[in-house]
């Protein structure tokens with residue numbers, strides 16, 4: 001898909017601050033430093049649309065990117081900072097839960113995990129959380145360019161086992177450096193926008 005428009009049009013922590021035009025939404029989450037902003041930027045061919053989440057203490061908002069007036073990418077703050085306080089963790093939990101539970105426009109959750117490593121406990125919690133609310137998930141394994149081809153099958157298997165991956169969900173290996181997986185992810189997303 002050739003994206004011509006990608007704009008951050010809303011930011012907020014609660015419903016009254018979210019877009020009201022009813023466009024379908026795709027929520028994107030992952031631990032900090034997983035490569036989420038690089039993923040968003042590579043998907044929409046921009047260098048600096050989404051900013052890296054590796055700035056501790058940054059305001060914890062949901063950021064809505066309007067993509068060609070077809071859908072929103074909803075960027076969730078990166079989780080898993082050592083420095084985040086218990087209170088911030090709780091606030092993050094409440095915000096994401098309220099959004100996931102009530103947002104009718106939500107079609108798909110993209111969960112980014114680092115393809116090089118076993119998913120963290122937070123990754124597993126996030127995946128289970130989506131499954132609990134019956135949200136379809138596309139797991140994107142980031143930084144695949146850093147893993148030799150001969151090890152990729154093994155890594156994918158280990159990630160799926162650790163997450164207790166449901167075979168009705170999607171799994172795509174991705175590289176923001178080489179754009180491997182980009183067409184596959186767009187194809188996957190399109191299927192959810194048609195409905």
Ligand code: GDP
Nearest residue numbers: 033034035036037038052053054143175176177
């Ligand atoms: P975020 O905190 O999840 O938004 O992560 P960033 O997008 O800022 O990426 C964290 C670091 O990983 C940066 O140094 C990126 O350059 C690097 N990175 C992200 N995606 C890839 C990738 O696909 N391949 C490689 N080799 N590095 C990546």
